Amino acid sequence: MWTRKASFTFTGGIALILIGMMIANLQMMILGLTFIAFIVVNSWISGHGDVEVQRTLSADNLYKGDDLYVELLVTNRSNRNTQLLEVYDNIPHEMKLRSGLNQMRLNLKPGESARIRYVLRCPLRGHFSIGPVSLRSRNTFNLGVDEMYVDHHSDIVIFPQIKEVEEAFLRSRTPKMYTGATTLRTPGQGSEFYSLREYVPGDPFKNINWKAFARTGDLMVNEKCRDAVTDLYILLDSRDIARIGTVLKNPLEMGTVSAASLAAFFLKRRDSVALAIFDDSLSYLPPDTGDKQYFKILSALAGVSPKGNMPLQAVTNSLSGRFSRGSPVFIISSCEGDGTVPAAVRDLVGRGHEVTVLSPSSIDFERLVSRIPRMSYEVLKLERQNRLTTLAGSGAMVIDWMPDMDLSQALMQVRGY
Amino acid sequence: MLDNINLNYRRIGLQVAFWSVLLVLLLSVLANFVNLSNTNQLSAYDDDWNDMSAFRQDIKDMGIQTNSLVSSPLLLADIEDPRNTTYILAGVERDTLSLPQFDSDGFITIASEDGYSPSEIDAIVEFVDAGGTALILDDYGFAGSIAQAYGVRYTGYQLYDTNYVEELDFNYVWMCIQSTPCGMNGSSIDPDTISVHERWSGSLGEGAHPCSLLNGQTMDLDDAGLCAQHWKDGEIQYNATYQLLLNNITALELIPGVSGAFNDVSIRAVTSNEATVDVNGDGEIWVGNEQNSETPDLWGQFNLSIEACAENSCDPNDGGRIVFMADGSALINAIYDYEGFNDPNNPLYGSNDCVTNNTKCIPENDNRKWALDFIAEALMSSKIGEKGQPSETAMVIFDESRHPQNALLADSYNTVYFLLVYFTGEGLAMLLLFLILFIAFEAVLIKKRDPEPWRHVFSIIYYGFGDANRYTYYSKTDKIRQVFLSKVRNQNGLTREEFHAMPARELVSLINDPVLAKFAIEPGKYSLEQTVSVVKRIKAWGRT
Known part of the structure; x- marks a missing residue:
């Protein structure tokens, strides 16, 4: 592609030739021809973007707010100089360049390499991709520009932030809720023997019961009792209404942070944690323990986006068969725009679950972006308090979570209205 | 990569088609001026x-x-x-x-x-x-x-x-x-x-x-130059017929x-x-x-x-x-x-x-x-x-x-x-x-743009979300009354049925505030100042 300079030179050349013909001025025509010849000769001497690119990231998974170190190795694999080559690593606009530059101007000799290093800060959770690498080669006099790209992508997942949750907060406010480690009489990962069963491909060899094999002639494996305090269910409201507020402060963002923090807290205690996210549909992660479950939960939370309007009662109804009896249930929802919340909470409490409603105050998030008239705000707050009072009256523990409040602070408020 | 190649072929195909049509058009125009049959x-x-x-x-x-x-x-x-x-x-x-x-x-x-x-x-x-x-x-x-x-x-x-x-x-x-x-x-x-x-x-x-003027001059044919057509027998024999x-x-x-x-x-x-x-x-x-x-x-x-x-x-x-x-x-x-x-x-x-x-x-x-x-x-x-x-x-x-x-x-x-x-x-x-x-110069000046220099722009869209239409609704007396009555019901642990069945006198005694009781029972017009005052009373109600 010609640059502006080349276009001017070309148009000027043509104009000089034509005007030279008009006024029969040979010198002018020769000057015009020189301009055209200059363009033609320059088009022969062009650079290229035949380079190999390799990107190295400091991590594939990060927590929101963490820094990502990126290194780009550019190698000229051809037998020609690249001439003036601009290399630009495309990074998502949601990421902030903290240090270094994601671009460089190079003139690489054959086989020569160059490294571009920069640091990104990731203020938003989600699934992101760095790349492709854009290349722009110019010829010597900047008359021609060619743009191309190397289709090299690096995917990264930004998990929600994990906030420290003080055990004391939960204990002090809910002394009966968590009764200490108990062995569940269901098969799973644990330490106590549960039963023998036949070997199936994929079972670890260390679980094979060699004595039973010697006795029966069939490969048998030991099954263990699931070793967990209890199953904890987290229901996260990801409906469209959860986007109220700013992109960094809204019920959904706070919900993902609290869900991730609670999951981290309980998984560290070797509890089983299940996660249900409801928006326009329900996605459910069955209860499990360990790092794998932790990673699964964080991955699920990273990809959450507000959409749909699924009522809470539909969620609890569809999951009621899967809830372990008496297990605690955390509902993270603003409880706005859903008339089924009281009934759903009442049902759960009625079935013996310890229900905690962590409710980001959506009206206060809305206040961050809209000028709500004072009186309307007061009435809306009153209505919200009525709603939370109703939930508390149903036997749930309710937390009214204000935007400027830390999670641990919010958890301290667990109280019955 | 395969998609890119296909796209490239399609683009080249389109270009060829375009220029072919243009050439045919040009030739047909030229044919108007060119008489090929001659x-x-x-x-x-x-x-x-x-x-x-x-x-x-x-x-x-x-x-x-x-x-x-x-x-x-x-x-x-x-x-x-x-x-x-x-x-x-x-x-x-x-x-x-x-x-x-x-x-x-x-x-x-x-x-x-x-x-x-x-x-x-x-x-x-x-x-x-x-x-x-x-x-x-x-x-x-x-x-x-x-x-x-x-x-x-x-x-x-x-x-x-x-x-x-x-x-x-x-x-x-x-x-x-x-x-x-x-x-x-x-x-x-x-x-x-x-x-x-x-x-x-x-x-x-x-x-x-x-x-x-050269008539009669003896010379070789080669020397006759432009008068060679009159050269004969070794001399120029000019004849004007x-x-x-x-x-x-x-x-x-x-x-x-x-x-x-x-x-x-x-x-x-x-x-x-x-x-x-x-x-x-x-x-x-x-x-x-x-x-x-x-x-x-x-x-x-x-x-x-x-x-x-x-x-x-x-x-x-x-x-x-x-x-x-x-x-x-x-x-x-x-x-x-x-x-x-x-x-x-x-x-x-x-x-x-x-x-x-x-x-x-x-x-x-x-x-x-x-x-x-x-x-x-x-x-x-x-x-x-x-x-x-x-x-x-x-x-x-x-x-x-x-x-x-x-x-x-x-x-x-x-x-x-x-x-x-x-x-x-x-x-x-x-x-x-x-x-x-x-x-053409103007067009180049206006239309021809050099590629923009690359730079990374950190941009988080700070979108807002709210429903401004409901603010008016929440300042209406009827809605305020409804919210207040819900508060009264919740405060006293009553079901909806119990609350609806409650006689007015009993409700007044539950409210225990003549202004709010009147507000709850007697629908009427309230000025803005009165409404603000009522909302403040509702907010304070039930705290003690």
Whole structure:
């Protein structure tokens, strides 16, 4: 592609030739021809973007707010100089360049390499991709520009932030809720023997019961009792209404942070944690323990986006068969725009679950972006308090979570209205 | 990657399709100007029997540079030495492109249908004014506009004369370059009626042909130079008689009352007194004392060649001159080089009746002698010691711009070249070209953008989300009352049914605040201040 300079030179050349013909001025025509010849000769001497690119990231998974170190190795694999080559690593606009530059101007000799290093800060959770690498080669006099790209992508997942949750907060406010480690009489990962069963491909060899094999002639494996305090269910409201507020402060963002923090807290205690996210549909992660479950939960939370309007009662109804009896249930929802919340909470409490409603105050998030008239705000707050009072009256523990409040602070408020 | 390749192929395919359609459109437009069915003839660069290659070759052999003009006579304005340049136009077979231009009055006009645009005619006139020599050979073509510039008109009707070649047919007419008509004696021209070229013979006292000055001088043929056509037996034997053979001719007229570019206009050749002109073109001659519908044709003596000169002397050193002849084919190979045409052993221009049957042979004529004398007078050097030799800058230009070409690309090239010359030579077109160049510069300035420098922009869209419509709803008294009653119900742990079944008195006692009780039970209008006050009371209610 010609640059502006080349276009001017070309148009000027043509104009000089034509005007030279008009006024029969040979010198002018020769000057015009020189301009055209200059363009033609320059088009022969062009650079290229035949380079190999390799990107190295400091991590594939990060927590929101963490820094990502990126290194780009550019190698000229051809037998020609690249001439003036601009290399630009495309990074998502949601990421902030903290240090270094994601671009460089190079003139690489054959086989020569160059490294571009920069640091990104990731203020938003989600699934992101760095790349492709854009290349722009110019010829010597900047008359021609060619743009191309190397289709090299690096995917990264930004998990929600994990906030420290003080055990004391939960204990002090809910002394009966968590009764200490108990062995569940269901098969799973644990330490106590549960039963023998036949070997199936994929079972670890260390679980094979060699004595039973010697006795029966069939490969048998030991099954263990699931070793967990209890199953904890987290229901996260990801409906469209959860986007109220700013992109960094809204019920959904706070919900993902609290869900991730609670999951981290309980998984560290070797509890089983299940996660249900409801928006326009329900996605459910069955209860499990360990790092794998932790990673699964964080991955699920990273990809959450507000959409749909699924009522809470539909969620609890569809999951009621899967809830372990008496297990605690955390509902993270603003409880706005859903008339089924009281009934759903009442049902759960009625079935013996310890229900905690962590409710980001959506009206206060809305206040961050809209000028709500004072009186309307007061009435809306009153209505919200009525709603939370109703939930508390149903036997749930309710937390009214204000935007400027830390999670641990919010958890301290667990109280019955 | 595969997608990219497919996309690339699709893009290339689209480009090919686009340019193909454009090319087809362009060719169809060009086809409007290019008459492909016409046979190329009268070209100095083709060697068919009806072309003029022999004449051009003779000129080249004399050491004179020959050039073709394929675009437009506008280029004559760029000739550096018109004095030593001869412009030859034989047969204008094609009209000019109809393009807008300024006329002599300064108005915009579309080029007329007379073959040459006003600018081109001006260029020819200016060339001759500047000392150039022009030879216009035409009959039924489009040279009329050039002739009119000199007060001459091609009648455009076929002319028949009693001086014709019987062995051939009545289309082959003899023309004697002399002031009086020549006549026939049997099948050949009567020698008693043959005279000499009025000017070249020197009978007018000045303007004698330069070769006549060498008359009688002994020299080798190589030294004879431009007078080699008069060389015989080792010396120059100048003879000013010219019997030219013409084919399918028309007549020339001096336009009455019209003064052309030159005042000195002379008739150089005429027909016999018994010549006729087929005015209605029916192939029959009906003449009478008067020209009417029954006798539409004309009878008498007509002009065949007219010469216009800048000065009375017609000397090339004194100014330019232009010669019109009423036949476009006077110099075609078959007539000009009749020996080569008739030669049965080595026919130079293909088979013909003369070669095969010894019939219809072209008779001996002076066409070659006259043409070369014309060139000799125009281009002979006037320097001492160079008599008979062409001047250093001598050049003959054959106008090929109005000859249809056999090859499509050749005609397209000519058309493009013509447009180029038009846009750089014609006033209006130059104005238009300036405008186009200006617009092109503006377009480049405005539209052409260099690629933006790359930079990373950190941008989180701080979208807001709220429902401003509900704010009004939440400030209405009814909604406030509903919220308050819900608070009362919740505060007292009542179900909806219990609450609805509750008597008003009991509700009042539960509320225990006369203002709020009245607000809860008696719907009424509240001012803004009252509503604000009520909301404050509701907020405080139940705290103690």
